[in-house]
Amino acid sequence: MRRVVALLTGLALLAGCSADPASPAPTAPVPDAKPVAKITADPAPAAKNVEVTKAVTVRIADGELDTVALTNPQGKQVEGEFAADRRSWHTTEDLGFGKSYSYAAKGTGTDGKPVQxxxxxxxxxxxxxxxxxxxxxxxxxVGVGMPISVKFDRPPADRAAAEKALAVETSPTEVEGSWAWIKPTQVDWRPKQYWPAHTKVKVSANLYGVKYGDGAYGKADVTSEFAIGRNQVVKVHTPDHEMNVYRDGAKVASYPSSNGRDADPNLNTPNGTLIVMTREPVGDFSNPRYGYTNVKKKWSVRISNHGEYIHENEENAANIGKANTSHGCVNLREDDAKAYFDSALIGDPVEITGSKAKMPRTSDVFDWLIPWSEWQAMSALR
Known part of the structure; x- marks a missing residue:
């Protein structure tokens, strides 16, 4: 009996050391899962030669942005704004040339975990x-014939890129017009027809950072806001020996004149549509080629850089209204010259007809000498 009891006791002890088939096996600890959200930036970290007009954009997938800071080399933060859903942020100002920028962004994923x-x-x-x-x-x-001129201190190699950055806004009505490159360093905008009187004009030349080619870039944006005045047009038909002034198409003044000499095309007042360029109470008309020294004339209105003015010339009073004896200018009596001078605006058109010669395209302003179809073809975007 004692052996049986001992055997049973040993079996019981052996059973107590065995694994319980109903208990699970122990497992290793599970590490935290990675955040589901991810932040990306454009330009990417370490990017080089980024264009200064490129908007810097930071985005988050599967989450929202909490903070974004883009800092310039001086430690100042670049202006920017979040999208309404805070899933992206972008800059709202241009960057500087040749600078290093640092950005830092933080966000929270849809799983509640932070990312940066x-x-x-x-x-x-x-x-x-x-x-x-x-x-x-x-x-x-300015007058209704005034063109808009954008002048560059060096010729841009890529004219199309420069022209794409230019815009003209008009109110209260839209005015049809076009840009034309009249020089390698100058592009002008003029309307198809004279400006409507009292038009408001805004010019935006968003040229900062524009790639002109050959490693050259636009230095700065420039803008201008100006107004068109009343509609006044001067008409001179040279054989008539008079100068007529029109407002809104109606004649408001007529002045006897002596124009350029009819017999000599080199001394004609040449045909063409010009504009008032300057107004000088006293103009200097000295010209050694023709023996003029210290010649001053009052109420001088320049209409070209070819040498044509409208001005008083009492010394030629005997021919004013009767014969064309000037060297190309429109001579008026002093009182008439003063009256016209007081009425003139820079940009007023002056239409000349009846001469043997045509105005050459050598003046600083010859925009209206170019037919509209030819003008349009002078755009770099045509």
Missing amino acids: LAGKFTTVSPASTIRATVNPVDDAV
């Missing part, structure tokens, strides 16, 4: 920059 991104990039360093100016300037009031 940091990086740097550098912008393009131009071989050179080209400066531009716009005329008319801000707040000017």
Whole structure:
């Protein structure tokens, strides 16, 4: 009996050391899962030669952005804004040439876990920059024949790129017009017909960062807002020996004149549509070629750089209204010259007909000498 009890006791002890078939096997600890959200940036970290007009964009997938900071080399943050859903952010100002920028972004994923991104990039360093100016300037009031001129201090190799950056807005009505490259360093915009009186004009030349080719970039944006004045047009039919002034198509003044000599085409007042370029209370008409020295005339209105003016010439009073004896200018009596001078605006058209000669395209302003179809073809975008 004692052996049986001992045997049973041993079996019981052996059973107590065996694994319970109903208990699970132990497992290793599970690490935290990676965040589901991911932040990306354009330009990417370490990008080089980034265009200064490129908007820097930060995006998050499967989450929302909490903070984004883009910092320039001076430690100032670049202006930017979030999208309404905070899934993206972009800059709202241009970058600087040849600079290094740092960005840092933080966000929260849809799983509640934080994510972040940091990086740097550098912008393009131009071989050179080209400066531009716009005329008319801000707040000017000009005549209905005034063109818009954008002038560059060096010729841009890529004219199309430059022209694409230019815009003209008019109110209260839209005015049809076109850009034309009249020089390698100058592109003008003029309407198909004279401007409507009292038009408001805004010119935007968004040229900063524009690639002109040959390593050159636009130096700065330039703008101008100006107004068109009343409609006044001067008409001179040279054989008639008179100068007529029209407002809104109605004749408002007629002045006897002596124009360029009829017999000599070199001394004609040449045919063509010009504009008032300057108004000078006293003009200097000295010209050694013709023996003129210290010749001053009052109420001088320049209409070309070819040498033509409208001005008083009391010394030629005997021929005013009777014969054409000038060397190309429109001579008026002093009182008439003063009356016209006081009425003139820069940009007023002056239409000349009846001469033997045509006005050459050598003046600073010859826009209206070019037919409309030819003018349109002078655009770099045609």
